[in-house]
Amino acid sequence: MLALLAQEVDFVRPAIDWHAVAPELTLLAFGALVTVMDIVWLERGRRLTSSVASIALLVTMIPIVTLALDGEDRVMFGGAFVVDNYALVMKAMFLVAGYVVVLLSTNYVAEGDYWESEYYGLLLSSILGMVLMASARDLITVFVALELLSIPAYMLATWRKRDLKSNEAGLKYYLMGVFASAIMLYGMSLLYGGAGSTLLADINEAVSVDGSPSAIVVVGVIFVIIGFAFKVSAFPFHTWAPDTYEGAPTPVTAFLSVASKAAGFVALLNLLFVGFFGRDDVYEPLIWILAAASMTVGNLVALRQTNLVRMLAYSGVAQAGYMLAPLAVASDVGDAALTATVTYLLVYAAMNLGAFAIVLAVARKTRSAEIDSFKGLFGYAPGLTIAMSVFLFSLAGIPPLGGWWAKFRVMEAVIEAESASGVVLGVFVAVNSVIALYYYARIGLGMWAEDAPNGDTTPIRVPASLVSALAITAALTIAFGVYPPLVSEFDVTLLAGGLGG
Amino acid sequence: MSDFLRSYLTVGIFGLIGVALVGVFLGLGKILRPNKPTLAKTEAYESGVEPTGDMWSQANIRYYVFALLFVMFDVEAVFIFPWATRLEAYGTFGLIEMAIFIFILLLGLLYAWRKGVLKWA
Numbered sequence: 001m002l003a004l005l006a007q008e009v010d011f012v013r014p015a016i017d018w019h020a021v022a023p024e025l026t027l028l029a030f031g032a033l034v035t036v037m038d039i040v041w042l043e044r045g046r047r048l049t050s051s052v053a054s055i056a057l058l059v060t061m062i063p064i065v066t067l068a069l070d071g072e073d074r075v076m077f078g079g080a081f082v083v084d085n086y087a088l089v090m091k092a093m094f095l096v097a098g099y100v101v102v103l104l105s106t107n108y109v110a111e112g113d114y115w116e117s118e119y120y121g122l123l124l125s126s127i128l129g130m131v132l133m134a135s136a137r138d139l140i141t142v143f144v145a146l147e148l149l150s151i152p153a154y155m156l157a158t159w160r161k162r163d164l165k166s167n168e169a170g171l172k173y174y175l176m177g178v179f180a181s182a183i184m185l186y187g188m189s190l191l192y193g194g195a196g197s198t199l200l201a202d203i204n205e206a207v208s209v210d211g212s213p214s215a216i217v218v219v220g221v222i223f224v225i226i227g228f229a230f231k232v233s234a235f236p237f238h239t240w241a242p243d244t245y246e247g248a249p250t251p252v253t254a255f256l257s258v259a260s261k262a263a264g265f266v267a268l269l270n271l272l273f274v275g276f277f278g279r280d281d282v283y284e285p286l287i288w289i290l291a292a293a294s295m296t297v298g299n300l301v302a303l304r305q306t307n308l309v310r311m312l313a314y315s316g317v318a319q320a321g322y323m324l325a326p327l328a329v330a331s332d333v334g335d336a337a338l339t340a341t342v343t344y345l346l347v348y349a350a351m352n353l354g355a356f357a358i359v360l361a362v363a364r365k366t367r368s369a370e371i372d373s374f375k376g377l378f379g380y381a382p383g384l385t386i387a388m389s390v391f392l393f394s395l396a397g398i399p400p401l402g403g404w405w406a407k408f409r410v411m412e413a414v415i416e417a418e419s420a421s422g423v424v425l426g427v428f429v430a431v432n433s434v435i436a437l438y439y440y441a442r443i444g445l446g447m448w449a450e451d452a453p454n455g456d457t458t459p460i461r462v463p464a465s466l467v468s469a470l471a472i473t474a475a476l477t478i479a480f481g482v483y484p485p486l487v488s489e490f491d492v493t494l495l496a497g498g499l500g501g
Numbered sequence: 502m503s504d505f506l507r508s509y510l511t512v513g514i515f516g517l518i519g520v521a522l523v524g525v526f527l528g529l530g531k532i533l534r535p536n537k538p539t540l541a542k543t544e545a546y547e548s549g550v551e552p553t554g555d556m557w558s559q560a561n562i563r564y565y566v567f568a569l570l571f572v573m574f575d576v577e578a579v580f581i582f583p584w585a586t587r588l589e590a591y592g593t594f595g596l597i598e599m600a601i602f603i604f605i606l607l608l609g610l611l612y613a614w615r616k617g618v619l620k621w622a
Binding site: 010011013032035039042 | 587590591592594595604605608611612615
């Protein structure tokens, strides 16, 4: 070791493909710009920050589009940073989801006087972490991206700092998040110790030896997966989610339940398909249990919820189970599992953000997220009721909405595996879809058929930014279902850095 | 037993010896020394000054912000020292990289300054 350190190594400037890192650099520059605006103008710059944040996200789409048109796979830093179709699709998803979150936040944060410059600055840096995660093919890059996206999110969860519930939300999220990071880091250190490299491609080579795996590899793989199971709130690592979702400001909840969860899945996909792919005898049983338990427990507990945000939290646990299901048969179906999970992520982002947009819109009048407060919504807000029904039935997986296609892809993948475990998992998905329909439909029934509490039927005034958020999410939810090629055109394959370069 | 576990055995024995050593010394002292407590002896020792007040005293919350700023620049120093030793090898590229790094950290300091965090009053 000492001899290694003493060795004078000539420094070679790493080749940087500026086009490939343009999305990250753009976001970084805009994040710094928001801070500079705050430093220079203080209070006077605050009104502009939400516009700057939305412009930042739209401008960042430009290099993504040019990279997609270019179509060339780019590998940098010895394979630690990869730009391929899969990475571009996920980056675009994070940016669009981030844009919708900015739309959801605009009025909420401005009216609550919630430190706007800091809010959007942190939001941009969290999105930067997610965008980076999509390209990360190296343990250190994965970890840096994870912390970059998590640490701002911990703070955003406590954003209503004079509200005890918001403090509870942030603290729980922070403690559980740090705990998960610690477990994951321990797993990563074991994997690095075994492989002698942090590159996922090298780790795959080291762990994918024939015969039974060594104890260190088993523990390493399991710990790393468990670390991300916290992030995607899979059972039994979901305990923080309901409290955090309920206490955090609703736009932040939308951000956590969609973008942050998707980032966890992106990291899992990178790890499973590049890092551990040959070690399916270790990760497949684990993922199978996580998937089956998440959907069952999430759905059963969601049945009993009286608060819509908590219900969406448990439904999110169940949805995480559906998304994990194809990964439990990844070695049999290969890229079909990847496509199924990515499709589900895209559809889930649209429909779940939409549902939270409705919660925000209705809460502007009722100041409550209780399910009872949605009763009789059709009487005074027919537009919102129709949109909410679209999102709920899409979440339940009713054709012709997006959620149906996503579930179909998941079922297709697990059945295609032609193994007993795949078929049993398919049965789990089917039974759970029926359970889930009950609690989604119950809200729909209340909205359409029952009377408003207290007979209060003054109409809701929905601000323009919320209307555009609803328009974007509803259009995507319907479009994904009516014209599935829109999502399944991205038949993505994951490029292993260093291997396929 | 494999070599791997054997090396951990050394760690275990080392730990046990450590615990035993401390136990033996403290235990011997306890047995040998006379025990005559007086009021002055049982008081907390504060550099010879007579102790006053409650031992639970509140620290000003502002120390926390200063501590945070300190950590920020402490971490910066950790990165700058190894960089400085190889600056010639890194050349202009390294200089620009470090300038960007320091700029981003500096934004944090400027932010704290503009928000009035650096004023004690």
